[in-house]
Amino acid sequence: VTGVQTCTLPISPKDENTIAIGTDDGLIQITTDGGKTWRKSDKFPGIPDMTYVYHLQFSAHDPNVLYATFNNHKRGDFKPYLLKSADKGLTWTAINNGLPERGSTYCIAEDHVDPTLLFAGTEFGVHFSNDGGNSWKPLKGGLPVIAVRDIAIQKRENDLVLATFGR
Secondary structure, eight states, X not given: OOSSOEEEXXXXXXXXXOEEEEETTSOEEEESSTTSSOEEEOOOTTOOTTOEEEEEEEOSSOTTOEEEXXXXXXXXXXXXXXXXXXXXXXXXXXXXXXXXXXXXXXXXXXXXXXXXXXXXXXXXXXXXXXXXXXXXXXXXXXXXXXXXXXXXXXXXXXXXXEEESOX
16 A cells, blocks of 8 residues: 555454555555455545545454544535445445534444444534444533544443543
């Protein structure tokens, strides 16, 4: 993989030879043989060309599942772009139903116990889905309306950890 600026580089927790790269120019490249060969994707349903691949996340439960967030705010486009692949990036499906129409997406996390429980970090807080991304609801509980740029789930404490911008 040459000539691109890497933005996100996850390794599958189910297969160390499966690695994905998301770039600032809208590419996702995937290897399933530890980097010997790569498959490049540059067209995604509902995503404008050259949209920043902000975050990629492999499923902790299914070796074929990969999530992607795209962010196009640098071009004045503040829509949430969240996709899921069930076949290691061969095909993609939008999973942003219920997210605010204006609110860029930054990250996604899948629960370590329940694969249908997802969390998405957006420009205006965190949203969750308890149906695998079919619908989303805002996570309340005192969290201010703020950009959430990264999410981690600490397994030992069973805690949701958020990285915010500005607070």
